[in-house]
Amino acid sequence: MVLSLLLSTFLTVFIAELGDKTQLATLTISGTSNKPLAVFLGSSSALVFASLLGAITGGSISSFLPEVVLKSIASITFFIIGTKLFINSFTIEKEENEEKENN
Secondary structure (H helix, E strand, O other): HHHHHHHHHHHHHHHHHHHHHHHHHHHHHHHHHHHOHHHHHHHHHHHHHHHHHHHHHHHHHHHOHHHHHHHHHHHHHHHHHHHHHHHHHHHHHHHHHHHHHOO
């Protein structure tokens, strides 16, 4: 049971992290430095610490909030963030077009 949870968590986070801002930042820093091991250690320890905070916080919150409430809050939060990003993508595109017209 623990092994399946470990594997599913690893796969979920691994797939979610592919191509994200953290990976791109690590790639950029590594490309500008000649110390890839130091970049790897800094990047991976930051990810581990952030995951630890999430696990601790999630574990303590789940002790007094039902799972359905937590999932609802997460869903609504992701929906709001996604909607704002979607709207901002059109706003930025519109501003870029206006700048091109003004130049």
